[in-house]
Amino acid sequence: MGEPSKDIMVYAEFSAGVLHPVSLELLGKARELAQKTSSQVLSVIAGHGLSRAIDELVSRGADVVYAVDDPALDNFDAMLFQQNIVPIVRDVNPGVFLLGATPIGRSLGPRIAAELRTGMTADCTELDITPDGKLVQVRPAFAGNILATIQTGTRPQVATVRYRVMRPAERDPNRKGRVVMRDAVTLEPSANVLSRIRSKRMDISSAEVIVSAGRGLSKPEDLKMIGDLAEALGGIMGSSRPLVDDGWTLKEQQVGFSGNVVKPRLYIACGISGSPQHLFGMRDSEHVIAINKDPSAPIFKVADVGVAADLYEIVPLLVEELRRRRMKV
């Protein structure tokens, strides 16, 4: 293994026929970083039935795609994927290796970094690079209260990047790239898959309209009112952390640092005061409405429109009004 290059390698996450959109966001960022260091964007992908995904990676900015395509890689298996990806990373020797901070990226990345005896930074929300190829990694810590800037002394500099934080790369169907098909090193799964079904987790991070409830709600039965508002707007119901902790709502509904980062077109916060950890998860929403009793609540600092009133006075009337209008149309 010679000197590592300054090239940026992106792990393209592919599962059951689908390329995860975070991969395109990584390519967008990788192109930007590669421009600053005059280096190449590389991508590595493992799975089964990759041809369309490979084309997509090239048209979205990969200069070289390394691919391992085999039916045995159809199911995600962290150890098996590690065994097939590490030799490629060793050969290519990139300066930076990026993965999505998705469940798969967070399960696979640490295994790869550990084997390569290199440092890894989780959940980056900002990335930059110095001209000599040092990755400047920014990640939230302490429940989103602080942002830490981290550098890695070893190579490759491995990082996972939050989904929906970076802008996806533009598609250019005329872009050309090199594709290197590699044989699998091993096809022996590390665990025996008994069944695979679509995830039951609700994907709140891709919702267009989210209506979230917080501590302003006095009993769990009243969540129905929040659900009604979400339904009237064709959206889904989210929640602040305290309600999840109390078992009123589900973990997958949680918006915030330790839950989901959301960027809907409309976010309505009902009875949420706006802790730093909650604001972290929703402040990039296109439009925000906050309904909260306390006019000094931090949530109003990130809202476009606010109502300093009891949600019990406003929400039922709003639901009624929206339903009436919909009936008219």
Place this chain on the structure above:
Amino acid sequence: MLFRGISTDLARLVTELPIPLRIIVLMKAVPDIEQVRFDEATGRIDRKNAQLEANPFDLNALEAAVRIKEQRGGTVTALSMGPPQAEAVLRDAIARGADRAILMTDEAFAGADTWATSMALMGGVKKLGDFHILFAGEKTVDGDTGQVGPETASMLSVTSECYVDSVDSVGEDSIVVTCDYGTHQYTKEVPFPCVISVTKNVASPRLPKLSDKMRARKASIEAWRASDISDFVDRRSLGTVGSPTHVIRIRTASERQKDCRMLSGDPAKVAKELADIVEGWISGGR
């Protein structure tokens, strides 16, 4: 649905006399986030008033381990790396059903990032000897990386499953778990030895009884130093020295402020105004 299948396994196992399972649970003492103060101006973290408590996810991992032990037989060892004050968390682990608790504490471990932490824990696990299942929590509430479980697994060259929502059964040489990797949910039979990183859904932690707390108070918490794992880990791979990543700057998260337009007055009028605004936003740009 938790631990479904164990009772039928039990019936079979009674005749087969299974080997007792050796289960390890990785635990971390974390500051109570609610008590940590952040200085907006300097970006400094003040943990002085923050009590150390068990990382909540680790308690779910511990509960899963203890339930398996109770139904299947074996031992549960809680293993932690941290400052001497972390002993209280390990005492809590004993009260909640761990048989043995080890605190890896040494200046040489201080300042470790996830890689150096995993190196130390890998050394601790190797010193403990063969194991069947190593449980970890999905992530810690202070670091929030979720990296230590899979990094440690990789260093031990064993398989790992993360985001495990349930333990479905425990067999002679494998454990069946259901894990959710975001796009798909898998049920997998994972051979021993393995690392299982669990979500909060796996098992709700029990509240220790008074008698358990009394017993835990008298229990001895073993303290291991860097020299105790020197057969397995080079000192240069530990602590700040061994950490490939370094925090070079910290700032408080600044919020982008918006000019919030406040609506007030008669609730019915406010509701109408809100409906108008929402309709404008949703229909515009579509």
